[in-house]
Amino acid sequence: MSGHSRYEPQGPVGRFVHTLEETILSVLMGLMTVVTFVNVVLRYVFGSSLIWxxxxxLILFAWLVLFGIAYGFKITSHLGVDAIINLLSPRPKKVLAVVSALICVLYAVFLxxxxWDYWAPFAGLEQTTGRWFPTGIAEGTRDQAFYTTDQVPMPDFLQFLAGWINMGETYDKLPRVIPYAMLPFAVALMLLRIVQATIEVVTGHRQSMIVSHEAEDAVDEAAAKLKDA
Incomplete structure (x- = not known):
């Protein structure tokens, strides 16, 4: 049975990528905690706050969720209902697992x-044509590269973006293209992880796209450790 507690990266590259992803998630969560803690201390001790x-x-939390979705597909940690599927014999169960995996791939393509179409205007790029699938590059997409966040200050070392996407006009606040960039990046990573998971389902290296009875297994493992202690 596939489950996140049993996920083992293969090879040095796989271990490096796995460690990198876990580090990114940990850093995002840590930064959220630090900023929140500092703001609380400033507010209740010094009577001030970080206005941004x-x-x-909120930006870090959105990044954490989006990046975490892709990571969840990799380690098979997304929950699902499999009560009826588990009543089936192995062959129809695998067929349904493959079908559900292909539906996930299709959904990820839509996403x-x-x-891309949501983020592109903020980067001064063109959206795609087509209602469901990209059929080409649209012309005349409204440029929204001048949109900025409400309060987040713009670091000086990122002002080069003004020359790239904002016609040389400097930013007084962080442009939205930066926080919104996680959206296409995370969805692309999600699509990659779903395709990889689909291949594993087809080849028999994974039972399904969802975690199966992982909670029960975790409880049993914890109980066994307590018994041995």
Whole structure:
């Protein structure tokens, strides 16, 4: 049975990528905690606050969720209902697992188009044509590269973006293209992980796209450890 507690990266590259992903998730969560803690201390001890603190935490939380979705597909940690499927024999169960995996791939393709079309105007790029699937590059997409966040200050070392996408006009606040960039990146990574998971389902290296009875297994493992202690 596949489950996140049993996930083992293969090879040095796989272990490096796995460690990198876990580090990114940990850093995002840690930064959220630090910014929130500092803001609380400033507010209740010194009577001031980081005016941009809440917005930064919201951005980091969105990044954590989006990046975590892709990571969840890799380690098979997404929940699902499999009570009826588990009543079936192995062959129809695998057929349904493959069908559900292919549906996930299709859905991720839809998300990828939507993510790009949402982010592209903020980067001064063109959206795609087509209602469901990208059929080409649209012309005349409204440029929204001048849109900025509400309170997050713009670091000086990122002002080069003004020359790239904002016709040389400097930013006084962080442009939205930066926090929104996680959307197409995370969805692309999600699509990659779903395709990889689908291949594993087809080849028999994974039972399904969802975690199966992982909670019960975790409880049993914890109980066994307590018994041995």
């Amino acid at each position: 603190g809440l917005e930064v935490v 990828m188009k939507g993510a």
